[in-house]
Amino acid sequence: MTDMKEMIRLSSIKKNYGDVKIIKDLNFTVYEGEFLTMLGPSGCGKTTTLRMIAGFEEPTSGEIMLNEKPVSNLPPYKRKINTVFQNYALFPHLTVAQNVGFGLKMAGVPKVKRGPQVEKMLKLVQLEGYGNRKLDQLSGGQKQRIAIARALINHPQVLLLDEPLSALDLKLRKQMQLELKRLQRKLGITFVYVTHDQEEALMMSDRIAVMNKGHLEQIADPRTLYEQPKTCFVANFIGESNIFYGKVSEITKTDTKVTIENGYLTLQSDKPVFEKQIVNIVIRPEKVKFSTTEVPGFHIPATVAEHYYAGNVNKSVLRLPNGMALKMTSAGDQKLPEIGKSGFVYWELADAILIKTTSDDVFKAVDNPDFSMVNQMGGD
């Protein structure tokens, strides 16, 4: 992306509310025309970051650049940024057309000129002819589209969207995801989008910034995040994961052996690790396989514990000797091993994702109920 123009740059951004450090040293760049999503759990600082970009909040320290110029002293209305808020923030006493045309009116555009532009915007969001309606005559999805039309009418360089679809039902949300993405491509406007829905983020974004407790865990395109998560947090937050905690016990020319509580795992020899290193190994459930006979390189016995039918896929739980529950996903039409059956788990060596860890991570992992399948190793 280095040949692309920088639209927004956050450098060493910190934000405190009183003594509480809400944002801790945030650094990232958004490029022109990019669809960047900030993804993270509730309270991790997504809205706070968006509000700083828009200018509604000042960072405690650090610098925000817009178009390669610092914006610290620029009030929100002077930044070529519009925001679509989670609750739409439409004016209930105005008509649809008055809502959409509001930004132009504020900018002093005469009424005769506003009309055609409002119509054009309504067409863009597929609400042609709705101009005279009152807001309470609209559905949630329609209101959402009005909010987007209103934010787009004065051609912002950047549109900030804070969980714009969270109030909609699943079907409408899916439809609006596609519409928004189409709109963004068509207009070429830079989008900074906030959601805590990982599927939505994967579908819509050019890149995703995964945030956790006020810091950036990883920023990358959706496929890289899924296939090469850098932290256990990312591995768990994006898709489902099985996470093993182990210690590198042997490195040979052909492979690397990691001892885990349930036996050992083999890794491809290209992994940059050293002996005795503590590591996490992530296996996605769709990569896990079950065999009634032992597979070379794998020595992890397992018993089939549960199956759940989820339409296009089957979700199974395999129980390992220490009680660890291993998630396995298989195609919905595939024949499943019987409950109670004993065998072994395995996967393609290349499917094991290595995550380097520190002992601090280990304790976090053990304390986190989402990581209940992670087992701390005994011994030294």
Ligand SMILES: Nc1ncnc2c1ncn2[C@@H]1O[C@H](COP(=O)(O)OP(=O)(O)OP(=O)(O)O)[C@@H](O)[C@H]1O
């Ligand atoms: N004005 C404020 N004063 C004090 N604390 C605040 C203020 N605004 C936000 N916070 C705190 O900052 C943290 C981050 O809030 P923020 O709204 O940015 O989270 P978020 O990632 O948008 O979460 P959500 O997904 O729930 O919207 C929270 O712990 C919140 O309580």
Ligand SMILES: [Mg+2]
């Ligand atoms: Mg928020």
